[in-house]
Amino acid sequence: MALPSLYVHVPFCVVKCGYCDFNSYVVDDAAVMDRFVRALDLELAAVAPPSVPPTVFVGGGTPTYLDAARFESFLAVLRTHVELDRVAEVTIEANPESLDRTKAQLAFDAGFRRASVGAQSFDAARLRFLDRAHDAAAVGRAVADLRAAGFENISLDLMFGLPGQTVAEWERDLETALALEPDHLSCYHLTFEPGTRLTRDHRQGRVAANDEDEDKRMFLRTRELLHARGFEAYEVSNFAGPGGPCRHNDHYWLQGDYIGVGPGASSHAGGWRGTNLKAVEAWAQAVERGLPPTGEAETLTRRQRAAEAVWLGVRRTAGVDLVAVARRLGVDPRAAFEGALRRVTAAGLALCTGDSLVLTEEGLPFGDAVGTAFLEDV
Ligand SMILES: C[S@@+](CC[C@H](N)C(=O)[O-])C[C@H]1O[C@@H](n2cnc3c(N)ncnc32)[C@H](O)[C@@H]1O
Ligand code: SF4
Structure with a gap:
């Protein structure tokens, strides 16, 4: 790991x-x-x-x-x-x-x-x-x-x-x-x-x-x-x-794990996501008492993680390696999000090139909208 x-x-x-x-x-x-x-x-x-x-x-x-x-x-x-x-x-x-x-x-x-x-x-x-x-x-x-x-x-x-x-x-x-x-x-x-x-x-x-x-x-x-x-x-x-x-x-x-410390910082570990209490006082008080200062936390399903992998990764010029996502998470975005994939490619905003989903020239300014299409299909 x-x-x-x-x-x-x-x-x-x-x-x-x-x-x-x-x-x-x-x-x-x-x-x-x-x-x-x-x-x-x-x-x-x-x-x-x-x-x-x-x-x-x-x-x-x-x-x-x-x-x-x-x-x-x-x-x-x-x-x-x-x-x-x-x-x-x-x-x-x-x-x-x-x-x-x-x-x-x-x-x-x-x-x-x-x-x-x-x-x-x-x-x-x-x-x-x-x-x-x-x-x-x-x-x-x-x-x-x-x-x-x-x-x-x-x-x-x-x-x-x-x-x-x-x-x-x-x-x-x-x-x-x-x-x-x-x-x-x-x-x-x-x-x-x-x-x-x-x-x-x-x-x-x-x-x-x-x-x-x-x-x-x-x-x-x-x-x-x-x-x-x-x-x-x-x-x-x-x-x-x-x-x-x-x-x-x-x-x-690329959906790596990270530890966030300080007020409002987020952490991510294999699909678990927590965000620290935002106010300095509340965060400090929890830490001083030896408690985890987590304000909100959620555990994502594999399907949610696969959608997020596309949402996070599609803004990269190299695109998202859909095969690598399938291998890592056991959910193939090509099958799980067939509808979203069809919508963004039919609109000319993204292109499936080999194993990857890549934004087109037309889609570049709309990277967020392309990613959101996958989140909406969870
Ligand atoms: C949260 S700031 C932290 C960096 C530092 N405090 C600063 O002000 O430069 C990180 C960057 O996000 C960008 N940013 C923050 N809010 C934004 C917004 N509403 N629209 C576009 N860019 C934003 C700014 O370019 C900023 O430098
Ligand atoms: S308020 Fe201004 S200086 Fe502070 S983090 Fe936001 S952008 Fe940076």
Whole structure:
């Protein structure tokens, strides 16, 4: 059995961005952060991840929001439980407003070799619209700090499809990002997530969604432009440059097992899926009492797992190996989801090539809809 990967969730942010529905809180209380670091130590001791998991990913929220002293304690806790120096890929998410040279060095010295910087946009008005706590120049400074510390694998997160955005404007963002010589790029289409400020503004008519055709042109232009610059689209939103694909995400998309620690983090083990309590207080209290901090859990049937395998995997450029799914789970998606398969192929959104289901050029922007067709047939 392959070992589980490790995900560590740091749930603090300096602001809550209007589009974001991740489990994050604006907290300015040192006692809460100290408690978080202590409870994380307890949770790691209780779940006992492999000392050398295939990958480690520290995300959020904003891991770099912790001040230098607490950031150092946090890294020391991780190193108590995991031999970071021996892990094949160790990633940390870094936000431009809170990363500095000291924290970049602390992370590198602790064993982090890959950093994912949330740039989102390089346009001042767009950054304000997104509630970002940094300006465009801070993204360049963050990349420079990481490089100076020794990081050779830096990814940038960008968003497109912002209200009123055109292909020309998006190309300028892509060019600015490329000028920073990233090793990997994630380009996400802005989605209106339930419960966010952005979705409320949209419903109340204050923010209009962008033109769908322009969004589709931006999506296709992204692939074309990045391909020409040596970045391979290995997933609908992810582009591998010199740093190669993100192994942690690939592990997740291939339905690997993972242990998630921290408030709201999810874990997966052979069809069992649990999600930790989301609130920092509730999560910490459970951990301190020696209880599992699980908020919700479910055990998926083999049929559900096969549908999820297609849903997770079809966004990868290589597609989903349906034969491998059948062998692994004992449910052949070609027989179990014949109807969904027929619908997505008849609509021209996906193609069965040999053993695999692959999105067509037409289907690429609709990867989620293709995957959802299988979930609906469970
Ligand atoms: C949850 S964030 C964590 C990273 C970090 N805190 C940051 O803000 O950069 C991970 C990435 O998801 C993307 N993201 C979050 N919400 C999104 C949304 N509603 N639509 C599109 N992309 C989104 C952003 O690009 C963001 O960098
Ligand atoms: S996008 Fe990042 S910084 Fe903004 S609220 Fe979400 S996790 Fe925090």
